[in-house]
Amino acid sequence: MAQQERAIRTRQAILEAAGKVFDEAGYEAATIAQILACAKVTRGALYFHFSSKEDLARGVLDEAVTTEGVSPQPFKLQELIDTSLLLAHRVQREPLLRASIRLSVDQRARAMFGTRWPDWITVTAALLQEAKDKGETLPHVVPEEVARLMVGSWTGVQLTAEAMPEPPDLTDEISLLYRLMMPNIAVPGVLARLDMAPDRPLRLMSSAAGAAEDHMREA
Amino acid sequence: MAQQERAIRTRQAILEAAGKVFDEAGYEAATIAQILACAKVTRGALYFHFSSKEDLARGVLDEAVTTEGVSPQPFKLQELIDTSLLLAHRVQREPLLRASIRLSVDQRARAMFGTRWPDWITVTAALLQEAKDKGETLPHVVPEEVARLMVGSWTGVQLTAEAMPEPPDLTDEISLLYRLMMPNIAVPGVLARLDMAPDRPLRLMSSAAGAAEDHMREA
Incomplete structure (x- = not known):
């Protein structure tokens, strides 16, 4: 053992x-x-x-497709946001995750190994479908379509942010991306209860580490 | 001569x-x-x-930053949409434009030559600022922020679409991206008059080629 x-x-x-x-x-x-x-x-x-x-x-x-740190939430859309924000937080700190992105972006490596984007789209579409079944999404939302756009947008926002002369914090950028998209995905009653703040990953992680989340929110 | x-x-x-x-x-x-x-x-x-x-x-x-085919429109947001959709249309047909993207995505080439993403962000932010000044945008829209997200999203949607086993048409995908984002950017009265259809580039091009646009719309 x-x-x-x-x-x-x-x-x-x-x-x-x-x-x-x-x-x-x-x-x-x-x-x-x-x-x-x-x-x-x-x-x-x-x-x-x-x-x-x-x-x-x-x-x-x-190792690319990970929902580590994401726990069940009252809304499936919150789990989707948590997954994206946690990844944005971790990718800036974990070379292993950055490498998986670099291998996907690199055209030669991509030709040899493929990418994990289809898996991310599957994970995202499944969460959106659950959200839809629970009545969290607006009627025009097609889970597979929105999943493709979300995975694509996340990837491109990461890529272009990283290439900037003074790269912005990726968690801030992904938070802005969700705030731009979510009002056209979530029904208003759910939208008002979603937490898309850039410090969400830190709170999730300290909550997972055993600290009381409510306490953190007040601090 | x-x-x-x-x-x-x-x-x-x-x-x-x-x-x-x-x-x-x-x-x-x-x-x-x-x-x-x-x-x-x-x-x-x-x-x-x-x-x-x-x-x-x-x-x-x-050659990467091009607004070729875009003509003045009643709404600045329409010019922004036209720029994005035309690029999506052309990039599938013009290796020169695809190469400029590949050079930007390639980490080594990027280190040597930089990218044109900052220029695209500048062009996009300027259009959004004009749209804002004309009252076309919702009050929370910060042109520079939304411009970064739009350029990032466009880039990533192109990259992930191209990598799919059966790549979707990029003009369709960018049309969906705008339909997802625009309701949280444009004021409703403007939103209802924006043309984000995937066949918009074809109509713009035939109109530019001298054909009567109205005739094409009916055809």
């Missing part, structure tokens, strides 16, 4: 190192040697978990 | 060939030899206009 746990940790350390190297150098330029140096593991340990650079890229991409 | 005109045409042919090659191969892999073969001009002619592959990339990027 301890051995298995150690193996899981080693695998995660290698993935995170691969993320860091792919994020900084790009897929083409990245080398196994760089990843080894960054992960501080032996070549044998790396090849025990991943057979090649391609395999590492696939491993990185498998 | 005839000689000058020939020089302009040659320059354009070279740029379009560079666009095609950058679009297909990416900046790194593209070679001057490929561009020469595609443009069907002599090496001397190419170097008369462009000193290097870097110079060609800059030339391609200089």
Whole structure:
């Protein structure tokens, strides 16, 4: 059990190192040697978990679609907002997530490994469908359509923000994006109760960490 | 005069060939030899206009921000919609425009040449400011903020659409994007008069080509 746990940790350390190297150098330029140096593991340990650079890229991409930190909410639309805002918060702090975006954006890597955008669209469309079934959405909302636009917009806002001479905070930008779109998605009674504030991820995370959320809200 | 005109045409042919090659191969892999073969001009002619592959990339990027085909409209928001829809229409048909996007998305090329996203944000923010001054926008609209979100969203919707196994028509997607965002940007009286239909670019182009627009609408 301890051995298995150690193996899981080693695998995660290698993935995170691969993320860091792919994020900084790009897929083409990245080398196994760089990843080894960054992960501080032996070549044998790396090849025990991943057979090649391609395999590492696939491993990185498998971490791309994550709803970590999202908990059930009174409204499904809130869960959707939480998912997007948490990702915006984390992507600025976690090279592994940035690498999965970079691999998707890179045309060559994309040709080799595909992207996780279709999976994100599926996750988003499912949440929108649940929201629709519960009466949270306006009648014209087509979950699959809106899901495509949301995943596309999130991706482009991240990409263009990152490229700016003075990049704005991504959580602020995604918060603005939701405030622009949501009034044409949610019915008014739900809209008024949605929390799209840029500090939402911090509150969710401290709430998850055991701190009382209400206390945080007042602080 | 005839000689000058020939020089302009040659320059354009070279740029379009560079666009095609950058679009297909990416900046790194593209070679001057490929561009020469595609443009069907002599090496001397190419170097008369462009000193290097870097110079060609800059030339391609200089074509990125275009409002070609957009004419003055009763509402500034309509001009904004026309600009976006025309670009969506053209990017699917013009490798030169696709190349300028690919150069912006490519992290290495971006580090060398920057992107034209800030210029697009400036153009978009100026139109939104004019719309605001004319009373076309809802009171909460901050032109610079909405411009950033629009340019980001357009870019991401294009990128993710192109990466789909069965890419949707980009003009359809951008039309849906505007229909999602515009109800939270335009005042209702203006909103009801905006034309965001996916066939708008075709109508604008045939109208520009001298055909009577009203006739086309009825046809």
